[in-house]
Amino acid sequence: MTQKIIIEPVTRVEGHGKVTIQLNDQGEVTQSRLHIVEFRGFERFVQGRPYWEAPVLVQRLCGICPVSHHLAAAKAMDVIVGAGGDQGLTPTAEKVRRLMHYGQIFQSHTLHFFHLASPDLLFGYDAPPAQRNVVGVALANRGLALQAVLMRKYGQEIIAATAGKKIHGTGAIPGGVNKSLTLAERDQLLNGPHPLNAGQMIAWAQGALAFFKDYYKKNKAFIDGFSRFPSNHLSLVRRDGALDLYHGVLRAVDAEGRRILDDVDYQDYIAHIREEVRSWSYMKFPYLLHLGPDNGWYRVGPLARLNTADFIPTPLAQAEFETFKQATGGKPNDMCMHTHWARLIETLHAAEAIHDLLLDADITGSDLVVKGARQAEGVGVIEAPRGTLIHHFRVGANDLIEMANLIVSTTHNNEPMNRAVNQVAKTYMTGQKIITEPMMNAVEVAIRAYDPCLSCATHAYGRMPLEIALVDAAGCVLDRKRK
């Protein structure tokens, strides 16, 4: 008698999902699936709208990572107005957008680590749920909880200064930005009263890394072994191979570190990336075309980025990157829980990048927009907090959008998340007939490492529930749990 386990909802995952775990007659896990109801409403919604509305319109598809969508769409529209390419924007526009983006990375990574991931690390995934949440963190470690709030706030102040609002701003426009920083805004962010200044953010990012590394030392077996499996990795990198979250070329490496996508121009993404549709899931499965769906799937996000990049262009994060690379002897890192480590290194890099940008005179410049020959089609790609985000638009001669295709980070990670769930299910659920609390949590911890933005992947608003079901060979649900 085969059996199936379904887990839903996954708490502390932004959005909605459902996990089904299939057991065979022997009670072994044969297959696990993460179902996400993908709703491509926004791609239809922007059709027929003037192209300059896209950056403000598409960011509404997610209340969690709007800045990434805002910037990816703006980058696509840069191409449309003839300002695409590496030299396209004015130095001020490019740097203001970078500042906005690093502000978003900083606040999103901070939120993930302190609010979503640190409860697992502080208390363990088998701790009672009442403790394993952000309130638990606050009760156990007031300093850490307060830091988290202030780090997020700082990131949001940067977004407000560059986009006009903390959420759903208008800063990036086709061909540039609509504002730079005033001297007062710059000084406030750079040297604001303790603790809301760039220097303190660097120090706190280092503190968070130290916290993680200390935890890692004490829990090496769990961090290294939990939900580990080899994969390909994909991200943007700067042309010289540096980690760059705002702009670059597409690079992918395999589990051994061999280049399988060699720094290609993302305007041609469609020649390299395909999306497979599977009958049981509404969310598509992207893969590298030349390797096919079975071998061409890949991970995106912090772990993937540190696997594709050759170095990090800020000194403190670079030093941490070297330690990180030593852990795997320079080979790509396939340990799922190391994603948290990678995310914190990026948080430090973001803080350093913010600091450098605030010291750059261009950030208060007044040359904001450039335009060139109008193009019919444009692709914008950015490394969002959760990974590579692709926006592709076609615009008619009448300025109305004719076609939109968006591939969000969580969709790229669809296959890896399914594998992660399957691996955890095999370890924790073989021979089980009911879903216990720690089992449920283990599945969640595995999914959460990818920080999936399901509201984004499903292009739907709001937080949706998720359930886990355990199903036997005959298709009977043995147990079903929701949270």
Next chain:
Amino acid sequence: MATFVKFTLDGKIYLSEDGAPLVEAARACGVFIPTLCNYTGIPPKGACRICTVLINGLPATACTTKVVEGLNVQTSTPELESFRQAIVEILFAEGNHLCPSCEKSGSCELQALAYRYRVTVPHFPYLFPRRDVEAWHPKLLKDHNRCIQCKRCIRGIRNPAGKALFAFGKRGDRVVINIDPVTSQNISDALAQQAMDICPVGAILRKGKGFDVPIGRRTYDRTPIGAELRS
């Protein structure tokens, strides 16, 4: 020489030029009367009714009323305010107003009035009309979703030869305001900008121009509509 007359606004006596439009006379006295279809410098139309006030106790539109000696006006009563709120709600419900992605957001008179009257969810059912975007003109784009049929553009925008750029077609609830396809082929950037500015909402847009005024510097970001005046 202009003659001055005495008139009363909410119980207080003011002086105004004889025959001045009431909305403007009130504004000059520091009293706010909301308007939508009215636009300084073009003939009043009295179409939207949001400027309705009580004149000697009877409702009348302030934009079409001229000040005369002894005019007794009540600009604001709870009933008038709720009537104005209802007008704003109806206008939202009968078009497709998606403020977040609208270029005029922050500078839109309808949106500003909605904030003033604290419109959150309209009490009227949304009609979700099927309307299109007229995008074939070289310099202008007409988004019928957002048009509130105030006809300010029809009354106010003419090319140098005196030919109107906008005209209305159909009648009743089907009325549409169109851009003249011939005249629109050849207009200056300045006239295009004038057309965009005269529209109280985001129904007339200049092509390629979007969101270049940052949040914080748009018309109603600093001073909400009517906030500089008493009401």
